[in-house]
Amino acid sequence: MSALYMIVGTLIALGVLVTIHEFGHFWVARRCGVKVLRFSVGFGTPLYRWYDRQGTEFVLAAIPLGGYVKMLDEREEHVPEHLAEQAFNRKSVRQRIAIVAAGPLANFILAVVFFWAIAMIGVQQERAVIGAVAPGSLADVAGLVSGEEIVAVDGVETSGWSAIGFRLINRLGESGQLSISVAEPNSTLIKTKQIELVDWQRGVDEPDPIGSLGIRPWRPAIEPVLAELDPKGPAVAAGLKVGDRLLALNGQPLADWQDVVTLLQGLPGKPVTLQIERGGSSQSMTVNLAVREVGDQKLGYLGAGVAGAPWPPEMLREISFGPVEAVAEGLRNTWSVSVLTLNSIKKMLFGELSVKNLSGPITIAKVAGASAESGLSHFLKFLAYLSISLGVLNLLPIPVLDGGHLLFYLVEWVRGRPLSERVQGWGMQIGISLVIGVMLLALINDLSRL
Numbered sequence: 506m507s508a509l510y511m512i513v514g515t516l517i518a519l520g521v522l523v524t525i526h527e528f529g530h531f532w533v534a535r536r537c538g539v540k541v542l543r544f545s546v547g548f549g550t551p552l553y554r555w556y557d558r559q560g561t562e563f564v565l566a567a568i569p570l571g572g573y574v575k576m577l578d579e580r581e582e583h584v585p586e587h588l589a590e591q592a593f594n595r596k597s598v599r600q601r602i603a604i605v606a607a608g609p610l611a612n613f614i615l616a617v618v619f620f621w622a623i624a625m626i627g628v629q630q631e632r633a634v635i636g637a638v639a640p641g642s643l644a645d646v647a648g649l650v651s652g653e654e655i656v657a658v659d660g661v662e663t664s665g666w667s668a669i670g671f672r673l674i675n676r677l678g679e680s681g682q683l684s685i686s687v688a689e690p691n692s693t694l695i696k697t698k699q700i701e702l703v704d705w706q707r708g709v710d711e712p713d714p715i716g717s718l719g720i721r722p723w724r725p726a727i728e729p730v731l732a733e734l735d736p737k738g739p740a741v742a743a744g745l746k747v748g749d750r751l752l753a754l755n756g757q758p759l760a761d762w763q764d765v766v767t768l769l770q771g772l773p774g775k776p777v778t779l780q781i782e783r784g785g786s787s788q789s790m791t792v793n794l795a796v797r798e799v800g801d802q803k804l805g806y807l808g809a810g811v812a813g814a815p816w817p818p819e820m821l822r823e824i825s826f827g828p829v830e831a832v833a834e835g836l837r838n839t840w841s842v843s844v845l846t847l848n849s850i851k852k853m854l855f856g857e858l859s860v861k862n863l864s865g866p867i868t869i870a871k872v873a874g875a876s877a878e879s880g881l882s883h884f885l886k887f888l889a890y891l892s893i894s895l896g897v898l899n900l901l902p903i904p905v906l907d908g909g910h911l912l913f914y915l916v917e918w919v920r921g922r923p924l925s926e927r928v929q930g931w932g933m934q935i936g937i938s939l940v941i942g943v944m945l946l947a948l949i950n951d952l953s954r955l
Contacts, residue, residue: 511874514884516569518873520546522612522892523572526899529611530574530604537600540591543575570866576604598918605910612896613839619889621835623882627825630665631816634723635687642719647700649685649720656695657686664824666715666722673714675845678707678857710861711799725814727762738808743792745781745809752787753780762811769794770804777805842890846897865947868954904929904936 524546531544540559545551547566554564566572576593577584584592593601633655638644657663658672676683683700706712715722729751734741751759754768755778769777773796780789797806826834852858864872869891876887900908909932917923924932 507874507878510878511870514873514877515870517877518869518888518891519569521888522615522895523547523569525611525615525892526608526895527572527574529607529609532611533607534574534576534593534604537596537604538591539593539596539604540577540588541574542577543573545575546572548572598914602911602914602918605907605914606900608907609896609899612892612899613843616839616842616889616892616896617832617835619835619885619892620838621831623885623889624826624831624834625828626882626885627823628882629821629823630667631722632820632822633663633666633669634820635720636723637721639719639721643700643702643717644685644719647685647698649687649698651723652690653687654690655685656688657684657697659684660686664822670714671841671845673718674712675848676702676705677709677712677714678704678852680704704857707857708859710859712858712862721763723820724763725816725820726760727811727814729759729762729765730811731809732812733810735808738806739792739795740807740809743779743790745779745790745792746783748783750782751779752782754778756780765807769807772805773797773803775805838889839893842893843897846894850897850901860946861950861953863943863947863950865944865951867948867951903939904932905940906936909933909936 527544527546531541534541541561543562543564545564545566547564547569548571549566549568551564551566554562556562577588577591578593579589580594589595593604596604635644635649635651635653635655637651638649655663655669658669659676661672663669663672673683680703681701683702683705684697685700686695686697688695700718706714706717709717731740731745731747731749731751734745734747751765753759754765757764757768759765759768772794774794776791776793778789778791780787792807795806795808797804849858849862853860853863872887873884876883899906900911902908902912904910904913913924913929913932923929
């Protein structure tokens with residue numbers, strides 16, 4: 506992934522999502538008669554500014570890590586009597602609730618638009634055919650076998666592996682029955698099989714929902730011919746070159762790249778003997794594998810990769826929707842991702858999901874770049890997910906966030922009078938501490954992934 510994609514993708518993502526979020530506050534505030542003093546995208550030194558006919562200052566600032574809408578408010582500064590009715594604090598509690606809630610709501614609406622566009626563009630997905638089932642695994646005990654196609658999880662139809670992964674993530678850390686519906690090869694008969702979960706992947710740092718069940722997705726056979734090498738990896742140190750064909754590993758024949766991966770991962774830090782073909786002749790060499798940590802696992806690492814193989818047309822399906830159907834698809838996806846986000850937060854609080862899954866700005870930048878490089882649909886999907894995350898997190902009842910302000914206003918609505926300045930001040934201090942703590946944790950997670 507090039508640095509250019511990462512920088513441009515991150516700037517576009519933050520720019521679009523922050524602007525839409527703040528525009529939600531701005532638009533509703535204007536309609537409630539509140540005077541908006543400043544609409545800023547970014548913080549710090551203004552790079553560009555202009556004013557509209559109502560005197561609102563629009564600012565593009567140097568630090569693109571957020572934004573804000575500054576409204577006229579008697580609690581923050583002196584307000585002339587002739588402008589008092591345009592002050593935010595003079596508005597009814599229902600109007601203040603509408604103004605504050607408009608930001609997160611705008612993010613959800615934006616996500617619907619992105620998902621709608623993705624549904625219209627259409628995507629190509631691999632059929633969720635099981636390639637292999639690990640002996641003794643959860644999937645094996647449940648009776649899943651190679652060649653079956655997974656068509657539903659817990660009664661919800663799935664169109665491919667990404668949809669299956671999405672449904673499985675909802676069950677992380679849980680116990681109980683997981684229903685997997687499969688279609689047998691060359692048959693329309695659907696069978697539902699039950700997998701018994703017991704604290705499934707609870708607290709695992711980097712959960713692998715599909716792999717942990719013992720399922721390996723079907724993939725076209727890939728010849729074990731090296732196409733790329735890690736300059737600092739064991740393969741280069743041992744003398745392997747691009748174009749080498751791997752024939753055997755410790756005397757075991759290699760017909761497919763997946764065989765290589767499976768064998769190597771089980772030999773972390775150990776020397777292995779590779780039989781290779783180079784220039785029409787075979788030779789043997791010893792490679793001292795490195796160790797790569799993935800979650801709590803230590804895997805063998807060769808530092809080599811191969812070129813992908815083309816997928817046969819019968820193993821692919823095109824999924825797209827018309828303009829009207831795409832609206833329903835957009836709403837459904839937005840709701841599903843919102844529920845998943847809330848469920849994940851709850852599981853982190855109760856220890857069912859490791860807090861190391863929390864991501865910060867570095868991971869967001871990397872994913873932004875990778876999705877931008879992968880194409881429009883992937884980038885739009887990333888923007889939709891990030892927009893929903895921004896909306897959900899802002900609605901959490903934590904003072905300093907939109908949800909915290911909504912909590913204060915709802916209490917005021919019920920009590921008939923606002924909470925005291927002292928209580929609100931305490932809440933703000935607690936909220937700031939929580940937000941800073943979560944940000945630091947996310948940053949530490951980002952750095953550990955590097």
